[in-house]
Amino acid sequence: MTSGPLESININTRRFPVDGEINAVLNLDGYTNEVKPNGQPGESRIIKSRRSGKIGAIPLVIDSSRGDVEFLQEIMNSNDFVDFYATGVDGITWEGNVQIVESPELATKDGTMEIVVMGFIKRQGT
Numbered sequence: 137m138t139s140g141p142l143e144s145i146n147i148n149t150r151r152f153p154v155d156g157e158i159n160a161v162l163n164l165d166g167y168t169n170e171v172k173p174n175g176q177p178g179e180s181r182i183i184k185s186r187r188s189g190k191i192g193a194i195p196l197v198i199d200s201s202r203g204d205v206e207f208l209q210e211i212m213n214s215n216d217f218v219d220f221y222a223t224g225v226d227g228i229t230w231e232g233n234v235q236i237v238e239s240p241e242l243a244t245k246d247g248t249m250e251i252v253v254m255g256f257i258k259r260q261g262t
Contacts, residue, residue, distance in 0.1 A: 139224075139226060140224065140225035140226060141154070141156065141157065141158040141159065141160070141224065141225060142154050142158050142160050142194070142222050142223065142224050142225075143223050143224060143225055144222075144223055145194060145196060145220075145221070145222050146219070146220070146221040146222075147208070147211065147218060147219075147220055147236075147253075148207075148211060148218035148219055148220075149219065150204075150207060152196040152197060152198075152204070153196075153197040154194060154195060154196060154197060155195040155197060155246075155248055158193070158194065158195055159193060160191055160192065160193050160194050160222070161190075161191070161192045161193050162189075162190070162191050162230065162257070163187065163189060163190045163191075164189050164257060164258070165187070165188060165189040165256055165257065165258075166186075166187060167184045167185060167186060167187065168184070168185050168187050169182055169183070169184055170182070170183040170185070171183075188254045188255055188256070189232060189234075189254065189255060189256055189257030189258070190252065190253070190254045190257070191220075191222060191230065191234075191252070191253050191257060192252040192253075193250060193252070194222070194250060194251050194252070194253070195246075195248040195249070195250045196208075196248060196249050196250075196251060197247060197248055198242060198247055198248060198249050204249075205242055205249065208236060208240065208249065208251070211235070211236055212235070212236045216235075217233035217234055217235050217255050217256075218233065218234065218235070219231075219232075219233060220232050220233070220234040220253055220255070220257070221260070228259060228260075229259075229260040230257055230258070230259060230260065231257070231258060231259075231260045232255055232256045232257035232258060233255050233256050234253035234254060234255035234256070234257065235253065235254060235255055236251050236252070236253055237252050237253065237254045238251075238252050240252075
């Protein structure tokens with residue numbers, strides 16, 4: 137098994153390099169579970185809640201000369217999901233239709249912007 141950082145991110149047809157030390161986190165579409173006790177001792181039930189897919193902690197390398205910050209803000213300002221691809225050093229690509237969530241900020245010294253995307257995410261080819 138090979139594991140390691142993501143190599144690149146493609147958002148709405150624009151490729152972004154990522155910081156070489158990336159340690160992104162991934163949650164696939166599915167359910168979260170909560171166990172709640174019933175009134176009878178020793179009895180419980182499972183409460184399922186639907187959740188969207190999520191990839192977070194993605195430090196994109198920003199190129200101000202091509203308007204990367206404005207490009208990302210335009211996506212956030214829209215009401216649409218956009219195409220997304222994330223490829224890792226292990227050759228696996230995660231793809232989906234996502235929207236940028238939370239409030240990404242540009243780290244001017246590092247030239248990076250850490251983003252979180254949510255929506256439908258799956259392993260390419262499945």
